[in-house]
Amino acid sequence: MARTKEFDPDAAVDKAMEMFWANGYAATTPQQLVEALGIGRGSLYNAFTSKRALYERALRRYYERETTRLLQVLDGPGPARERLRAALELLVAAAVDDRERRGCMVTNAAVELADRDEVIAHLVRRTFERQEAAFRSTIEEGQRDGDISADRDAAALAAFFLTTINGIQVLAKADPDPRRLSRLAETALSVL
Amino acid sequence: MARTKEFDPDAAVDKAMEMFWANGYAATTPQQLVEALGIGRGSLYNAFTSKRALYERALRRYYERETTRLLQVLDGPGPARERLRAALELLVAAAVDDRERRGCMVTNAAVELADRDEVIAHLVRRTFERQEAAFRSTIEEGQRDGDISADRDAAALAAFFLTTINGIQVLAKADPDPRRLSRLAETALSVL
């Protein structure tokens, strides 16, 4: 039949994801991609059609791969309140460790592209909805356990937490001060 | 002596600001700028040196012109709590009315450029600090008046509000649902 691919497309998407994540969509060039993926220009376009299409795959990969840690913490064991704290602390730690300050690729995509590209916007919304749902079920669990006051609207609180984590991503881009971000997260938790 | 400019540089910066605000830095081309400002390419570069330099001026203009409404509301009359609510509602209303979903140019700059451009990052931080300071003094006023519980750390609350407004900008990029944003703001206020 046909010749086999010499590179692993999955690994290539991972590398493209790193590129787009760090530099954004518009500021990433085919040249950089070719160098980062270690393949020829032809192979790039043969395998991925266009820069735009590759970005979309990269963002989907991010959604599957990098977005789950937060969900795992929220869906994990322990008191709801503690899980919410752990989730925010996870983000703060990630932001502080992120020396390149790439932030969250979904947040970046939301700001750079969601207003002009409906497909990207849809993907962003899907990510947000999933995170919001995880916040919400954690909060509802806490309310059932009496851990969190039951007279609050769990949906509203969940949307609020979603806002908070996106706000943290933005602040960290300009000034990733650990103490400040920690206190921030602490304050957000005091809403409960 | 010398010939005078035919166009108003200030007005030109305003138009450039609109462009960069709506499209971001990388996605805005000299061609678009020339058309939007209604001047020739030569005049553009004669007056503003480079795209980068013009962007910087545009962002400074935004800082001076578009960032003040929030401060005015916060520094205005009335009970502190009401001013904080009005400030958040102002942002929500602006986001909802923003049919192009340009969001906040400073938030956009933070996400697109602050991690790679120290000058932009500095400008972003300055904006954030000013907003945070306004939140803080409003909160402290509220605490003196007994309007806001005095045992909370005003600085931490101010940083928290700053996060919230940036989070709202991000969410609104993907899904500017008025009801959701309003309830969000309401929930954030319940931290007080």
Place this chain on the structure above:
DNA sequence: CGTTTTTTGTAACTAGAGTTCAAGAAAGGT
């Protein structure tokens, strides 16, 4: 009114973006 100085519009230039294509090469089926 003429000199000076700056502006302006147009063309030009370089570099690179984003994509395509031709020629060959590996894999497998017959």
Place this chain on the structure above:
DNA sequence: ACCTTTCTTGAACTCTAGTTACAAAAAACG
């Protein structure tokens, strides 16, 4: 062994970004 298919490489192509050069023109001032 050959044919087909799909891969790879690298050059090539078009288009535009971002900037500069230049000649003409026009305003301010003496």
